[in-house]
Amino acid sequence: MRTGEPRVVIGLFDGVEKAAQAAHALRSLPLPEENVTTISSVPLPDGAVTRDRRPIRFPWIVVVFWLAGALGGLALTLVTYQVYPMITAGKPINTVPPAIIVSFEGGMFAALIATLVLGFRSIGLGPFRSGRKVFDRRIHEGKIALCARVDTGEQERLAIEAMNASGGDAVRAEEGEL
């Protein structure tokens, strides 16, 4: 075992209270907050067991994609009217309301696709998965898994101890990422 290589200590807990207790014990080890997370079948309120401080920024990028889509819709209408001008009903060649409608829909279309792709990227799903992720199927039975990224050696041992002391089941160390 090489010291310093990150491993993950994972333990199952029966309720939120026990998991919170264990997380508190881990934090006082000390383990930095961003190295501890839960895996659960229901979303736990932020701060119940762990807290996620990394900012979520991708909605702003979705706005950028909305603008790009809207510009695409605008180009589709106004530019093509210039390139292929046809008189209909005596209306002007460049009509504004249809351009607004198509630009709006184009923007929304781009925003929807962007939300999916950027959401996947932010969560780390699908093609954006990297590395071997730790998981335990027993979370679907109501257990909450508490995971901590630790350095091998002393930190790992202390973490396992802290989790066992708080009433965890199946506490073990695994290779993988949070």
Place this chain on the structure above:
Amino acid sequence: MKRRWAMVIDMDLCTGCGACVAACVAENNTPTVGESEAGKGRLMQWIRVVRYFRKEEHDETRAIYVATPCMHCEKAPCEIVCPVYATYHDEDDHVNAMVYNRCIGTRYCGNNCPYSVRVFNWWDYKREKPLDEQLNPDLTVRSRGVMEKCSYCIQRIRRGKETALKEDRPIRDGEVLPACAQTCPPGAIRFGDLDDPESAVSRMMKDPRRFRLMEHLGTEPSTVYLKKMRGPGR
């Protein structure tokens, strides 16, 4: 050379004989749909003669005939709703053009025409021999699924323009006539170029009897009517 074709229908002269309808059917390869289809409202004629009756007290019942071809509106409501530009306003002739091979048959133009002059090919109409020899080679036979309407006999307009160009002279007034104008026995339907100040239609446009059908809709039709005069003996 640009022209503004227009049609003037004098209701004083119209007797409602329907010769214009027959001529249009002969000229434009219009199918004959049969009695049951006609009863369902699927007549294919591009011009119709509408007959309205009027009964006043102490007077006999009178009929008025309104021959209704396509109005070729300057602000045609049918043009703007076609999703594929199968109908548009031809700027050289100022007519409403219909492009059969572009039409995909949404029938929105038919719904948007307030005069209901547009008809739709509900079937592939077959012409038994020897009726197919009656077809006019100057224009197509439309397949099922496309809209069609009066075109001011655009094939005759084109031929007239080509002939005039070949002979290096302007088109004479009355030289280019749609089938209905050519056939009308009392001469109620007149056709010509509004840009020519000497043409018959230009003079008739200044007639105080002139009115347009459904003028309040603002479609600016090129087909105008001259009101029927009423009074003793008329």
Place this chain on the structure above:
Amino acid sequence: MKIENHLSRLDESKLYDELSRSNLPATKRWYAGTGALLLVVLASVAVFVYMMFTGLGVTGLNRPVMWGVMIILFVFWVGLSHSGTLISAILRITRATWRAPVLRGAEAMTALALMVGGLYPLMHLGRNWRFYYILPYPSERQLWPNFRSPLLWDAVAITTYLTGSLLFLYFGMIPDLAIARDRATGWRKKLYTFLAAGFRGTHEEWRRYHVASTLFAVIIIPVAVSVHSIVSWDFAMAMVPMWHSTIFAPYFVAGAIYSGIAGVIAVMVILRKAFRLEKVLTPDHFDNLGKLLLTFTLVWGYFYFSDYLTAWYSRFPEDWEVIRSYSGHYLPLFSLLVACNFLIPFPLLCLKRVRQSIPAMFAVSLVVNVGMFTERVQIVVPSLARRNDPSIWATYFPTWVEISFIIGSIAMFALIYVIFSKLFPVVAISDVKEQLFHTTDRTIGGANLSTVVSGEGKEEGRET
């Protein structure tokens, strides 16, 4: 003091088994039923192919009634698809606590109803095989489609909404697919593993998932409103009496949501019975849906009356002829419309006894759906049949071809829904669990109440 939440009382795997009964392997009865639906759909497709090769003359359409049952079906199914958007998106954003069991069924309804409705603009074309002229692609003809036409706006909007609702449905299913993945075997496991895309349920994943879900909901609501507005503008932009009305956009959107809620109620009743979901879909849920339906009965009635009043009062000659036909040739249609859309649902839905009775709600929802279909007929047909020039007035009655399309569309929707419910979790299990997790019991004085938590925690980790 630890307060026990409702989720901890339950065995989560038993809960999953109960809620995912639809995903059990198919029985002979399922195959028989699905096969029957498939036969009806195929028959309908055969009728369509016949129509395509013979011409639209096999329908009852004529001049001037150039739009008929196929357009009516288009508007009807697109309207029905507004169900999921309202229930799912709006209730998600406003965090209504009772939304959980209804979400998935409603979202599925949206996507699947759109798939059915989106076929009809293609089916009603005279030359269907040339439908691609609508697509903007550079061609030798030097023509692009006409973006001034409402039908093009339709194409853009329906594409966007269909994509959006499918993505919304898929994204909402991801946590449930993760559970299914972990409990399935064989080919199902492979399917769910692929679709769940590696979702695990870490704290960071849940937070980002919530943000993305909310963002989807926020985007899909304006899209839904715009889609049915654009569909209404197919009519409102035309110079047809009683169509050319500025109120059409909000009127149609309100009508769509109305029929959508009724559709959701009907589907929920069927799901509840078929998959024995009595414990999650309680009479309280139908009570809340019924209150929504009542609201929209009133909203629909308000818009319809406003539209009718302005046309009736000013008596423009063209509009007046159409209104006169409502008490003439189209009186049965008009009476059916007013009865089914307002006179029957309104008093019934005011009664709590009706709202909490599931058979009654099923009946009311079917009545509303019939009423809304009749409303579409009422909008399309009389205006065309009694339009500007009286010399060409005609009547319209659908032929066997169009009736088969009506039946075929219902069968197609049922077929896709049945297959969907067999393959995918039809109850939003994660949302149900989340609601149960947030629900606790509290004693206030002598009363025992259940309270639901909402909001994020404060710094100390205490829930507010």
